[in-house]
Amino acid sequence: MGEFLVTGPTGDVGRHVVSQLAEAGLGVRALVRDPSRVRLPPRVEVAGGDLAAPATLEPALRGVETVLLIWPDRAAAAVEAVAETAVETIAKHARRIVHLSGGLGPDREIERAIRWAGVPWTFLRPTGCATDALEWAGEVRRGVVRRPYGTAALSPVHERDVAAVAVHVLTSAGHGGATYTISGPEILTRAQQARIIGEAVGREVRWEEPPARTAREELLAAWGDPVAVDGALARWASFVATPEPVTDTVWRLLGRRALTFRRWAGEHAADFG
Numbered sequence: 001m002g003e004f005l006v007t008g009p010t011g012d013v014g015r016h017v018v019s020q021l022a023e024a025g026l027g028v029r030a031l032v033r034d035p036s037r038v039r040l041p042p043r044v045e046v047a048g049g050d051l052a053a054p055a056t057l058e059p060a061l062r063g064v065e066t067v068l069l070i071w072p073d074r075a076a077a078a079v080e081a082v083a084e085t086a087v088e089t090i091a092k093h094a095r096r097i098v099h100l101s102g103g104l105g106p107d108r109e110i111e112r113a114i115r116w117a118g119v120p121w122t123f124l125r126p127t128g129c130a131t132d133a134l135e136w137a138g139e140v141r142r143g144v145v146r147r148p149y150g151t152a153a154l155s156p157v158h159e160r161d162v163a164a165v166a167v168h169v170l171t172s173a174g175h176g177g178a179t180y181t182i183s184g185p186e187i188l189t190r191a192q193q194a195r196i197i198g199e200a201v202g203r204e205v206r207w208e209e210p211p212a213r214t215a216r217e218e219l220l221a222a223w224g225d226p227v228a229v230d231g232a233l234a235r236w237a238s239f240v241a242t243p244e245p246v247t248d249t250v251w252r253l254l255g256r257r258a259l260t261f262r263r264w265a266g267e268h269a270a271d272f273g
Helices: 014-023 054-061 076-091 106-115 130-142 159-171 190-201 212-223 226-241 249-254 261-267
Strands: 004-007 028-032 045-048 066-069 096-100 121-126 144-146 178-182 206-208
Touching (some): 028 054, 045 054, 054 076, 066 076, 066 159, 076 096, 076 106, 106 121, 130 190, 130 261, 159 178, 159 249, 212 226
Parallel strands (some): 004 028, 028 045, 096 121, 121 178
């Protein structure tokens, strides 16, 4: 029986959460669409189900106390169609919901549904995730990252810090109704991130800024979601003038400094090699 249910357990954050809970000897159940295709630590119970089909969630929720809700598909239409029903289904079983949220777009709908669900909740809102830079891997190998808004100033957060905060909130009291913004320890522009990755892999990487219209077309071809593309462009544009915040959440909750982007780049060097 799983004391905790983690959705999105194979993603950048979710996989660290289930591993840390299992290593602590806690009962953890992972919700996946196809259990036959997933490898997780031996102590993790795997349950089939799909947030986009709320009726499939009931078996996975039996006996669960707390749910870490990581919605794997944040396409606006997909979330809005089922968010309320999925959260209602979760709230019938769980006594607490912790949501890993961006606080924007579809996540607003999820947060609204959780607030109305009638169970204690906590929202975790990471700033720009360091793992976003993995999308540049092919360009890093060629030595040129061709992306818009190289001067957008972000506070990229290591996925292990997000997971550690999530585990702390899941396993301790006093977080009901709290919203925690989780950031990295420093402000870096997107171009600076590319340079640091280059240093980690041992090659020079420069930033090339395409025209705005070309940038949108290239992102749309890569992502296929105009809402996501326009949202990202607007967000990066806002951080050119006003940098993303640096918070002390990791320090306050975990008692240590947040991990740097340089450390993240070193740990992920093989992904860019």
